[in-house]
Amino acid sequence: MTATSFRARASQGATAGLLLALFLFPRVASNYWLDVFTSAFFYVILALGLNVVVGFAGLLDLGYAAFFAIGAYTTGILTTVYHVPFLLTVPAAAALAALSGVVIGAPALRLRSDYLAIVTLGFGEIIRITAKNLTLTGSASGIYGIPRPTVFGHALKTQQDFYYLLLILAIVTYLAMRRLEHSRVGRAWKYIREDEDAAAAMGIDPFRYKLLAFVVGAVVGGLAGTVFAVRMTAIAPESFGFMQSVLILLAVILGGLGRLPGVVLGAFLIVLLPEAMREFASWRYFLFGALLIAMMHFRPEGLWPAGRRKMPQSGRAALNGGDGR
Structure with missing residues (x-):
């Protein structure tokens, strides 16, 4: 058995x-830790969705909570006002989130860097303020009394039910993102992230693939919002503010941009670290922030960064004039 195959089997076993x-x-x-881990799985799903935009395609999105809000409000309105079953609200929320991704992405993705970040930040605030002022969304009070869902004949009521639901959804999302990462589309995203002009010279349409990344990320965020709505049974505009977008972005950066296991690790850390420091009461967020600053100073690429492929020996020899030195 080679060292590579041994490491692969060890990784699969772990x-x-x-x-x-x-x-x-x-x-x-206990129910407390079940709730903590359920929240961690929820942030894993959101972080994996944002990682498509930020990690794979290299686009800075500061308004990702908007897609999360669209999914949650779609399910909340359809289940409370129109009494639509939960499973039927899921495709509706995904479609509306995808449409929103196209609406904001089509004009915004012609911009780059800070300008794109400002536009996405504005989009997130527009969605939050709109939800706060519309009667259909419950205005500032939000929507409450959202019924618990029934999935394939099983009513989800207990904390354990939502734990398993979000665990399974997190696993499915991870596998889907992994498959997407190694697909032709995923490779195109990475080329655009590294050098958009070079990618365009190779025949890749940057606008088309960046828009696709925006839509995929929006759909994942919208689907997470549907589960959030039925789990909490009440939603309000304050749940989808700018700080929520920052927290999801922090999970992606903390774990490692573009590295799926790192994104999962980052999502767990942003949930578990504040809970572990709860005994320090008002100091816990200060300590959490200090740890983040230290990490970004000593390991700015993230805790689990994406590895770089080593150049084959033949390639090094060619660069060195064929002598292999």
Whole structure:
């Protein structure tokens, strides 16, 4: 057995063991820790969606909570006002989030860098303020009394039910993002991220692929919003503010841009670290911020950064004039 195959099998074994532990966790955990881990799975889904935009395509999005809000309000309105079953609201929320991604992405993606960030920030605030002022969205009070969902004949009521629902959704989202990362589209995103002009010279349409990244990220955010609405049974505009977008972006950067395992790690850390520091009361966010500053100073590429491919020996030899030195 080669060292590479041994590492691959060890990694697969560790992954299988981790998944088994997560599925058995509700048997030994209290409701408090079930709630904490359920929130962590929720942020894993959101961070994986934002990673498509920021990590794969290299676009700075400061208004990602807007798509999360669109999904949540779509489910909230359809279930409380029109009494639509939860599962039927899911495709509606995904479609509306995708449409919103196109509406904001089509004009904004012709911009770059800070200008794009400002536009996405404005979009996020527009969605929040609109939700705060519309009667249909419950104005500042939001929507309450959202019914618990029934999935394939099983009514989700307990904390354990939502734990397993979000765990399964996080796994499915991760596998989908991994498949997308290694696809032709994923490679095009990475080329655009590294050098947009060079990618265009190679025949890649930067606008088309950046818009696709925006839509994919919007759909994932919208789907996460549907689960958030039925889990909390009440939503309000304050849940979708700028700081929510920053927190999701922080998970992506903390773990490692474009690195899926790192994004998952970052999402867990932004949920678990404040909880672990709860005994310090008002100091915990100060300590959390200090840890983040230290991490960004000593490891700015993230805790689990994407590795770089090593150039084959033949390639190094060619660059050195064929002598291999």
